[in-house]
Amino acid sequence: MPELPEVETIKNTLLPIVKDRRVLKVEVFRKSIVKNLENEFKEFMNNAKFLNISRRGKYLIFHLSDHKILVSHLGMEGKYYELAENEADSKYCRVAFHLDNNKKLCYDDSRCFGKMFMAYDHNYLKIKELAKLGPEPFEITNVDFLLEKSQKVNVPIKTALLSQKLFVGLGNIYADEVLFLSKIHPLTPTRNISKNEWELIVKNTKTVLKQAIAAGGSTVKSYESGKGISGNFQNKLRVYGQKGKKCVSCHRILRFIKVNGRGTTYCPSCQKKNVAPLKIAIVGKIASGKSAVLNIFKTNQFCTISSDDVVHSLYSQKNIQDKIIKKLKIKEKNMNIFIDGLRNHLHDNPKDLEKLEKLIHPLVKDVIVKTFNNSNSILLVAEVPLLYKANMQNMFDIIIGVDINEKNQINRLKLRDREKSDFNKHINDNNNLFDERLADLDYIINNDGDLSSLIRQTEEIISKVLNRLDQSLDRA
Numbered sequence: 001m002p003e004l005p006e007v008e009t010i011k012n013t014l015l016p017i018v019k020d021r022r023v024l025k026v027e028v029f030r031k032s033i034v035k036n037l038e039n040e041f042k043e044f045m046n047n048a049k050f051l052n053i054s055r056r057g058k059y060l061i062f063h064l065s066d067h068k069i070l071v072s073h074l075g076m077e078g079k080y081y082e083l084a085e086n087e088a089d090s091k092y093c094r095v096a097f098h099l100d101n102n103k104k105l106c107y108d109d110s111r112c113f114g115k116m117f118m119a120y121d122h123n124y125l126k127i128k129e130l131a132k133l134g135p136e137p138f139e140i141t142n143v144d145f146l147l148e149k150s151q152k153v154n155v156p157i158k159t160a161l162l163s164q165k166l167f168v169g170l171g172n173i174y175a176d177e178v179l180f181l182s183k184i185h186p187l188t189p190t191r192n193i194s195k196n197e198w199e200l201i202v203k204n205t206k207t208v209l210k211q212a213i214a215a216g217g218s219t220v221k222s223y224e225s226g227k228g229i230s231g232n233f234q235n236k237l238r239v240y241g242q243k244g245k246k247c248v249s250c251h252r253i254l255r256f257i258k259v260n261g262r263g264t265t266y267c268p269s270c271q272k273k274n275v276a277p278l279k280i281a282i283v284g285k286i287a288s289g290k291s292a293v294l295n296i297f298k299t300n301q302f303c304t305i306s307s308d309d310v311v312h313s314l315y316s317q318k319n320i321q322d323k324i325i326k327k328l329k330i331k332e333k334n335m336n337i338f339i340d341g342l343r344n345h346l347h348d349n350p351k352d353l354e355k356l357e358k359l360i361h362p363l364v365k366d367v368i369v370k371t372f373n374n375s376n377s378i379l380l381v382a383e384v385p386l387l388y389k390a391n392m393q394n395m396f397d398i399i400i401g402v403d404i405n406e407k408n409q410i411n412r413l414k415l416r417d418r419e420k421s422d423f424n425k426h427i428n429d430n431n432n433l434f435d436e437r438l439a440d441l442d443y444i445i446n447n448d449g450d451l452s453s454l455i456r457q458t459e460e461i462i463s464k465v466l467n468r469l470d471q472s473l474d475r476a
Contacts, residue, residue, distance in 0.1 A: 002074045003171035004058055005212035010080065011053045011060055014105075017082050018050040018062075022100040030094040033109065034116050044068065044118045045097065057133050057168030061124070069124040075113025081106045134167040137205045143198040150190045150198070157193055158186035158259045167202075169209055172262050176240040178204045179266065185273040186257070186264045192275060211236065239265045246439065253440040255394050268442060273397045274468050276378035283387045284402030285434050286427055287412040289447040289454055293402055294383040296458040303377035307384045310367045311360060315339060320363070327359055328352045361390040369395070378469060379462075388437055400461060401434065401441040405448055 002010070026045045028034055034041040049065040062070035072078075081090045083104050089096055090108040095116065097105040107114065117127055125131065140146075146166055153160050158179060161170045170178060179186050181204040184197060193201070215236065238248050243256035247267040256265050280297075284290040291306065298304040314320045321338050324330070330345050346353055364384075372380040387393050404412075409427060438444070443464075445457045 001076045001171055002058065002078070003174055003212075004055075004169035005174070005209055005215075007055055007058050007060060007074065008213050009216050010074075011055050014060075014080055015053045017103075018099070018105060019052070020049065021103075022047060022049045023097050024100055025098040027096040027098070028094075029096070030109075030112055032112060033094045033107070033114055037118070041116070041118065045070070056125075056130055057136070057164055058171070059130060063121075067121040069119040069121060071117040071119060071124060071127060071130070072107070073115045073129070075109060075111065075115065077111045078107065078109040078114035081108055133164050137167050137169050137202060137209065140167060140202050143195060143202055146198045146202070147193075147195050150193055153190040155190055156187045156259050157184060157190050158262070158264060160190040161201075162262065167205075170205060172264075173237070173240045174205070174208050174212065176265055177208050177238060180239045180271060181208065183270050185271045185275075186259050186266055187273060188275060239267065241265065251439060257394055268397070268399075272468060276469055277372070277375075277380050278378065278398055278465060278469070279372060279396045280379060280381045280398045280400060280465070281387050281393070281396040282381065282383045282400050282402065283385060283434070283437070283441075284445075284447075285404050285409060286430050287409045288402040288404040289445075290383050290385065290402050292447075292451070292454055293400065293445060293458050294381060296455055297379065297381040297462070300459075300462060301377075302379040302381055303372065303375035304381045305368055305371045305383070307364050307368065307382060307386070310364050314360065314363055314367075315342070323359060324356065327355055357386070357389065361386070361392075365390065365392055365395070368392075379465065388433070388440075393440065398442045398465065399440060400443045400445060401438070402445045402447055403434070404446075406431065408448055 023045050024047075026042045028038045028041060031038050045064075048068055048070075050062060051065060052063040054061040054063065058073065060072040060074070062072065064070060077092075081093075083090065083106055085098065085102050085104055087104075089104075090106040092108045092110040093106040094109050094112065094114070095107040097107075099105060107116075115129075117124075117129070119127055149166060150160070153166075158175050160166055161175045161178070162172065164170075176186070178201060182197065182200040184193070184201070239254055242254050243265045245254055246252065247254055247270060250267065250269045252267055252269040254265050255268050256263065258264065282290050282293050284293075291308075294304050294306060315324075315338060324342065328345060328349070330341065342356075346356070368382050368384075372382075382396075384390070384392060387396075387399070393399065406427065443461045445454065445461070447454050
């Protein structure tokens with residue numbers, strides 16, 4: 001979707017093209033663009049002269065002769081093309097303005113979400129789409145009004161910024177960028193934003209938008225602003241579209257979540273979530289003590305769940321067993337004892353493990369989500385050994401890794417000599433996967449010591465996390 005910098009770029013590009021040009025004829029190929037007022041629109045634009053173009057938020061304002069105003073919102077994919085009269089219309093031309101210089105201006109919109117409104121100088125700002133907009137960010141010199149308004153807004157800060165009601169200009173791309181620079185988690189309740197944080201948000205909004213305007217905006221995915229117009233600010237994006245890559249500031253792995261349905265990328269280290277509940281995942285090497293760490297959280301009266309326990313519970317359910325047998329095409333006579341039969345089948349058909357995981361992982365995730373949703377605990381903790389393989393890392397605010405050296409792993413597993421060689425490769429593969437994810441861990445517990453050391457390290461982490469929440473309450 002074109003955002004403020006793209007709309008500003010389009011405005012600046014179109015002005016010399018249409019200024020002082022008169023409209024000789026208008027063709028409407030999609031009535032919904034002009035609110036199904038085709039005849040009225042044609043009459044309104046007939047013989048009108050373009051005098052100027054301004055912008056209000058993400059709306060283009062065409063100032064015409066006879067005090068007429070044409071308001072244009074580009075929707076998701078809208079753009080304008082200047083073409084010679086003898087050229088074919090653009091591929092998705094929805095409205096064509098034929099000008100008095102043997103040129104035509106085609107409004108092109110593949111998804112048809114754009115809209116055009118007819119108005120006049122004296123009333124165009126009263127159009128409901130414009131009337132609800134907040135001020136331009138470049139006009140804000142004092143954030144007191146934002147602080148006052150935000151106290152009544154009980155939605156995540158990113159949602160509030162996208163609404164355009166507090167101030168205009170930030171769409172999905174630039175909201176991610178501004179919140180990253182301001183070190184604010186996108187799910188932070190708007191009413192919790194302090195005056196200092198509002199000052200940072202406004203300051204960084206101005207900086208990001210000015211830089212984007214200077215760069216001509218961002219050409220992201222299918223959007224380009226028009227013929228011969230292509231921004232390059234996307235080459236400077238720090239977080240938007242960078243999920244899974246390293247943060248440019250701290251080198252942690254950027255995470256991706258949905259905020260009211262909008263894809264959102266953030267850094268879990270630079271933009272710490274400071275509002276309860278906090279969702280915590282425990283991962284670690286084989287026999288590292290993940291369950292022991294989970295039990296320490298449980299002892300401290302926090303909500304806990306083990307994905308291994310969830311899997312065992314699922315395997316005991318007849319309907320799940322039937323789905324697995326059907327999915328893996330297992331002969332039922334081998335399934336008198338389900339777990340043993342499944343284990344034997346996977347030993348003989350190792351490629352079926354991936355099929356099993358695709359079936360089980362979403363079910364495990366659903367159980368964890370339901371458990372968390374039904375809890376009032378300020379910390380929601382899950383032991384998820386296959387966190388990354390199940391692609392569940394983005395649903396957690398904090399990830400704790402439990403580490404152990406290989407010698408202690410073998411000793412704790414109490415493997416017989418003949419088992420060690422069979423299991424060594426599995427251990428090595430698991431350890432390598434853990435080591436590859438170190439940059440994505442918020443905390444690391446080393447469990448090469450005794451139980452008291454494990455308890456001490458875990459409770460230190462609990463204290464730090466609770467302190468993070470306490471600071472948020474003090475700030476609010």
